[in-house]
Amino acid sequence: MSAFILVATLLVGTSVAAAQGLAITMSAGQAGFVLNKGAIPIDPNLTVVGTPTINGATVAIANGFVAGDSLSFMPVNGIAGSFNSATGVLTLSGARSPADFQAALRTVKFNTTAASSNAPRVVQFTLGFAKSFPGNGHFYEFVPGAAVAWKDAKAQAAARNLYGLKGYLATPTTAAENAYIQRLLTGPAWMGACVSSSGSMLTSFPGFPRTWYWCAGPEIGQKLCNNSSSGAYTPVGGANGSYTNWSGGEPNNFSGIEGCAAYYSNGMWNDQACDTRATLSGFLVEYGGTPGDPQIVLAGSRNVNFSSR
């Protein structure tokens, strides 16, 4: 009976820890490889802790890769995979739990037939296929959906999450972030700025002069720029109000009804009527930086070092 209680307590403890997002942790030290002695496990003790379903993983010889290097794994828990001998990347696929991926990633082995290089190989393990913007570690997603008013796009973005990170209409606050987002655009898309006095979308729009705010995301409620007349604007300055990327002549409040910001597909910004739907292709969601977000660690690496025996 006491043994049962102990097991139950451990399970509860595990589930509490698992609520804290998603993290891969590599073991300290390195793996040791000896030529012609067979494949060696890279990290049989790595951990993957979290709750979200993971849609795949990659294991890449990120540094030191030479022809003849190979990565192999055991196809456990319904996780399949294939190794690309040209790029040195093993790609695992299957929508499975962190525990399932932990088991599969622990079986990954390194081998090489190349006697030409005994330089250390740096092997990087990465969960999922989402790519973050290196400037802030945030993730971005273009969500197609033409018939969506701005306020509905905002609500739909807020209902989305990536590995527990809360979604929001994108808030591009630097040129580099905007350029990163631009690559994802397949058409005009809503983003997170609106004419406001507080960060909430107004129900009727004032004429000029008016003020643009961030109306979504961690920056909600912060002023973006003053808009004195058609095509004339002045960024308010500060960390989140110094960058704008309005298209030429925008924001112009065309017909006096344009109070929500959208991307053109070239990454420039335009003000549009907030219920405009026909000319939009979807909305741009950003993940990361929201207070209360869980910690996410999607990648880690371990060295394979060569020894003579």
Ligand SMILES: [Ca+2]
């Ligand atoms: Ca942002």
Ligand SMILES: [Ca+2]
């Ligand atoms: Ca406009």
